[in-house]
Amino acid sequence: ADWTQYAIDTPTIEGLKKADREGYTTAFHRARTMTACPIGKGGTCCKICNMGPCRVLPPKGKDETPEERKKRTGLCGATPETIAARNFARMVAAGAAAHSDHGRHVAHTFLHAAKGELPDYQIKDIPKLFAIAMDYDIPTEGREIKDIAIDVGKRALQQYGQQDGEILNVKRAPLKRQEIWKQEGVIPAGIDRPVVEVMHMTHMGVNQEMEHIIRLATKCSLADGWGGSMIATDLSDILYGTPVPILGKVNLGCMKEDTVNIIVHGHEPSLSEIIVQAVQDPEMIAYAKSKGATGGISLGGICCTSNEILMRHGIPVAGNYLQQEIAVITGALEAIVVDVQCVMQGLAELAKCFHTQVVTTSPIAKMQGAYKHYSYDERYGLETAKAIVKDAIDNFPNRDKNKVSIPTEQQDMVVGFSHETISYMLGGMFRASYRPLNDNIINGRVRGLAGIVGCGNARVKNDYLHVELAKELIKNDVLVLTTGCSAIALGKAGLLTPEASKYCGAGLAEVCETVGIPPCLHMGSCVDNSRILMAATAVVRDGGLGDDISDLPAVGCAPEWMSEKAVSIGQYFVASGVYVLFGVGFPTINEDVCTNYLFKDIEKTYGGRWDFVEKDPYEMAKRIIAQIDAKRKALGI
Ligand code: BF8
Known part of the structure; x- marks a missing residue:
C-alpha cells in the first residue's frame, strides 16, 4: 500500500514500509484487508438475545413506506430505534465503566497511600487536597493532612457504591445545568449503579422506548464525566502532582540506539509513576551500562499512560494509539509495559518477530503470548518496577542489530495545562481567573473554544483529521483544548508550541503571544476531559458569557474516535450543553429515528447535541465555526 494515504507522520510511514519489506502485520495492514461489518456498523444489529442476532437495516436505495418500516423489527418486535439506542447505551456503559474503574483504582491507591500503607506513594498536592476536601464537605481546620486525605479517599470510593442521593461533583456544574439534570432525572446516585442499570435496561425485554433508553445512558455518561473520570483526575493530581506547563518531546526519536528502551502504554498512572523513579535509579542505570547500553535507559510512553507521566514529569511520548506496533517494529524496544485500555492484542504476535518483551501488569488484563504478567500490587511498587526494568535491561543484549531502525524524529511541545494552571496563567497566582479569556472571547480576539480529543482510527489517514481540523480552527481564532491521542497527534505536528501561533488568525495569535501559550493546550489524558468540563464551568463562573455551559461558544470533537x-x-x-462532532462513523448512523433524536431533538433538553462528518476536516471546521458563531450571536457578541 501507499502508506502516505494512511498516515501523515514519517516514522509511522517508514515503519509501515519496513513491515511490508519484512512481512510484519499491523492494524494498518488489517484495516486494508478487512472491511467493517456492515450490519453491526451504525447500530442496526441486535444481538442481545439468542433468537437473533436480528438485522434491521433499512432497504438500500429505495424509500420505505410507513407500513414497511413498521414491519422492520427484531423477532421480539423491537423497533430499529430501540435497537440503535440499546447499542448506543451499551457503548456508553462500557466507556463509563472503563473510565470509572480507572478512577476507582486511583482512589483505592490514594486511600492506602493516605493511610501510610504504601511506602512508594506520598500525597503531593496539598492545596488541591484541601480544595477537594471542601468540595466533599470534609472539615479541614486544625486537622492532620493524613486524616483529611483518608476522608477524601473514603468519600471518593464511597460514591462508587452509593445507592441514593447524588454523586458529589455535580455540585460543581453551573446551577442552571444542575436544574436541567434534576428535571430530567439524570443525576447519578452513585458511579457504578448507572452502568449496571444500562446493562439491565438493555437486556432483552426491558426498556423499549428510545428516548428513555438515551436518558438512562445520559445518566450513565454523567457518572463518568462528573464522577469516575473527575475522581481519577482529582486524586491523581493530589497523589502525583497537578500538572503545570512543562517542556516535553514527542515521537519515536525518544528511543535510542545505545539505551535500553522501555515504553509504558495504557492508562492508569500508578505503576508508570514508579517506573519513572526506577529508570532514574543510579543502580539501574549502571546495570544497563554493564549490559552494553552505554547511554543508560530511555523511557517513553504511548497513549494516556504516556500523557499522565508527560504532564507530570516531562517523560517523552513515543506515540499515540496507532504507533504502539510501530514502536515494536523499530527493533530497538526492550519492553512494552502495558496496563489497561487501548492495548492491541496484535502486539504479542508482532513482538515474537523481535526481542521485545510485552509485560502485562493489570489484575484485569492478561494477554495470550505476553512475556510476563504481574498482577500489580501497589504495596510492592518500586520492587515490581525495578523487576520489570531489570528484565528489560537483561533483554538488551538480545537486540538484533540487523533489525534495528530507530526514527530520529522528535518534536518539542509545551504541555501541562490543567484547568487550574490555565487560570493562573491568565489571571496571575493571586487573582487566578478565566476572566481575561472571557474578555478576549467577548472582544472577538478569541472566536471560541474547541475541544479536539480522542483516538486514532486505522480506517482513516492517521492523525490527519486531528491536525488539519486544529490548523483550520486556530486559523479562524478558535482556541483548541486537547487531550488523549489527539493531543499527541497535535504534538507530533508541532501545534503544541508557542511557535504554532504562526498558523493562527491575528486575534488568537495576539492572545497566545501575550499570555505565552500555544494555540492548542494539552490538558492531559482522556479521563482529563473532566478538566475541560471544569474549565468550561470556570468560564461560565467568571462572567460575561451567559450562565450555563450551553451558552458558551464552545464545542467538542473526536474526529478519529474508535473506543467506547x-x-x-x-x-x-452533550448532556453538559456542548455540541459534539464525531468523524469516522457514528454509532447509530444507519437508524434515522434515534439518530435524529441525538442530532436534533436532544438539544431542546440539554442545549447540546451530536453531529457527524465522515472524514473531511474542512467540513468539520466549517460546522464547528458555524456553531461557535451561532452561540456568539445568541450572546450578542
Ligand atoms: O483514553 S484517545 S485511543 S488512549 S481511548 Fe485510547 Fe482513544 Fe487514545 Fe486514552 Ni482515549
Missing part, C-alpha cells in the same frame, strides 16, 4: 470511552465522553459533553 469516546461515546461516553461525547454523551456527557
Whole structure:
C-alpha cells in the first residue's frame, strides 16, 4: 500500500514500509484487508438475545413506506430505534465503566497511600487536597493532612457504591445545568449503579422506548464525566502532582540506539509513576551500562499512560494509539509495559518477530503470548518496577542489530495545562481567573473554544483529521483544548508550541503571544476531559458569557474516535450543553429515528447535541465555526 494515504507522520510511514519489506502485520495492514461489518456498523444489529442476532437495516436505495418500516423489527418486535439506542447505551456503559474503574483504582491507591500503607506513594498536592476536601464537605481546620486525605479517599470510593442521593461533583456544574439534570432525572446516585442499570435496561425485554433508553445512558455518561473520570483526575493530581506547563518531546526519536528502551502504554498512572523513579535509579542505570547500553535507559510512553507521566514529569511520548506496533517494529524496544485500555492484542504476535518483551501488569488484563504478567500490587511498587526494568535491561543484549531502525524524529511541545494552571496563567497566582479569556472571547480576539480529543482510527489517514481540523480552527481564532491521542497527534505536528501561533488568525495569535501559550493546550489524558468540563464551568463562573455551559461558544470533537470511552465522553459533553462532532462513523448512523433524536431533538433538553462528518476536516471546521458563531450571536457578541 501507499502508506502516505494512511498516515501523515514519517516514522509511522517508514515503519509501515519496513513491515511490508519484512512481512510484519499491523492494524494498518488489517484495516486494508478487512472491511467493517456492515450490519453491526451504525447500530442496526441486535444481538442481545439468542433468537437473533436480528438485522434491521433499512432497504438500500429505495424509500420505505410507513407500513414497511413498521414491519422492520427484531423477532421480539423491537423497533430499529430501540435497537440503535440499546447499542448506543451499551457503548456508553462500557466507556463509563472503563473510565470509572480507572478512577476507582486511583482512589483505592490514594486511600492506602493516605493511610501510610504504601511506602512508594506520598500525597503531593496539598492545596488541591484541601480544595477537594471542601468540595466533599470534609472539615479541614486544625486537622492532620493524613486524616483529611483518608476522608477524601473514603468519600471518593464511597460514591462508587452509593445507592441514593447524588454523586458529589455535580455540585460543581453551573446551577442552571444542575436544574436541567434534576428535571430530567439524570443525576447519578452513585458511579457504578448507572452502568449496571444500562446493562439491565438493555437486556432483552426491558426498556423499549428510545428516548428513555438515551436518558438512562445520559445518566450513565454523567457518572463518568462528573464522577469516575473527575475522581481519577482529582486524586491523581493530589497523589502525583497537578500538572503545570512543562517542556516535553514527542515521537519515536525518544528511543535510542545505545539505551535500553522501555515504553509504558495504557492508562492508569500508578505503576508508570514508579517506573519513572526506577529508570532514574543510579543502580539501574549502571546495570544497563554493564549490559552494553552505554547511554543508560530511555523511557517513553504511548497513549494516556504516556500523557499522565508527560504532564507530570516531562517523560517523552513515543506515540499515540496507532504507533504502539510501530514502536515494536523499530527493533530497538526492550519492553512494552502495558496496563489497561487501548492495548492491541496484535502486539504479542508482532513482538515474537523481535526481542521485545510485552509485560502485562493489570489484575484485569492478561494477554495470550505476553512475556510476563504481574498482577500489580501497589504495596510492592518500586520492587515490581525495578523487576520489570531489570528484565528489560537483561533483554538488551538480545537486540538484533540487523533489525534495528530507530526514527530520529522528535518534536518539542509545551504541555501541562490543567484547568487550574490555565487560570493562573491568565489571571496571575493571586487573582487566578478565566476572566481575561472571557474578555478576549467577548472582544472577538478569541472566536471560541474547541475541544479536539480522542483516538486514532486505522480506517482513516492517521492523525490527519486531528491536525488539519486544529490548523483550520486556530486559523479562524478558535482556541483548541486537547487531550488523549489527539493531543499527541497535535504534538507530533508541532501545534503544541508557542511557535504554532504562526498558523493562527491575528486575534488568537495576539492572545497566545501575550499570555505565552500555544494555540492548542494539552490538558492531559482522556479521563482529563473532566478538566475541560471544569474549565468550561470556570468560564461560565467568571462572567460575561451567559450562565450555563450551553451558552458558551464552545464545542467538542473526536474526529478519529474508535473506543467506547469516546461515546461516553461525547454523551456527557452533550448532556453538559456542548455540541459534539464525531468523524469516522457514528454509532447509530444507519437508524434515522434515534439518530435524529441525538442530532436534533436532544438539544431542546440539554442545549447540546451530536453531529457527524465522515472524514473531511474542512467540513468539520466549517460546522464547528458555524456553531461557535451561532452561540456568539445568541450572546450578542
Ligand atoms: O483514553 S484517545 S485511543 S488512549 S481511548 Fe485510547 Fe482513544 Fe487514545 Fe486514552 Ni482515549
